[in-house]
Amino acid sequence: MSATAEPMRIAREVAVGASHATDPFRCPTCGGGNVLIEGSYRRNYIEEFQNGESVGKQLEESIEQNVLAINCGDCAIRHILEPDAMFAMREANLQLTMEVAKLKGLNIVDMKNAKVN
Numbered sequence: 001m002s003a004t005a006e007p008m009r010i011a012r013e014v015a016v017g018a019s020h021a022t023d024p025f026r027c028p029t030c031g032g033g034n035v036l037i038e039g040s041y042r043r044n045y046i047e048e049f050q051n052g053e054s055v056g057k058q059l060e061e062s063i064e065q066n067v068l069a070i071n072c073g074d075c076a077i078r079h080i081l082e083p084d085a086m087f088a089m090r091e092a093n094l095q096l097t098m099e100v101a102k103l104k105g106l107n108i109v110d111m112k113n114a115k116v117n
């Protein structure tokens with residue numbers, strides 16, 4: 001699915017905690033404004049049943065917009081938004097996986113401190 005004539009080039013995908021994407025019209029990584037947003041709409045309702053038969057349904061006026069992913073045309077990254085709790089668990093799981101790998105004697109390169117020559 002593409003809203004533009006030319007598809008947006010996406011080089012990689014990253015998971016992002018929802019609180020890190022406060023403005024869905026800007027890229028969470030580079031702040032660029034050339035984004036393609038994927039999402040869904042949700043509308044709550046109440047439906048009453050009496051003796052198993054529906055006697056009325058009431059739709060809420062408001063429609064909730066849920067942003068699922070922000071694709072950036074400037075840095076070519078697809079940001080998949082996750083609830084903050086799920087993102088924190090993913091981070092903790094990665095950290096534990098690296099600790100286990102170190103205990104097993106595998107060489108882990110710390111990318112934050114890695115230097116490119």
Ligand SMILES: [Zn+2]
Pocket residue numbers: 027028029030031032072073074075076077
């Ligand atoms: Zn970007």
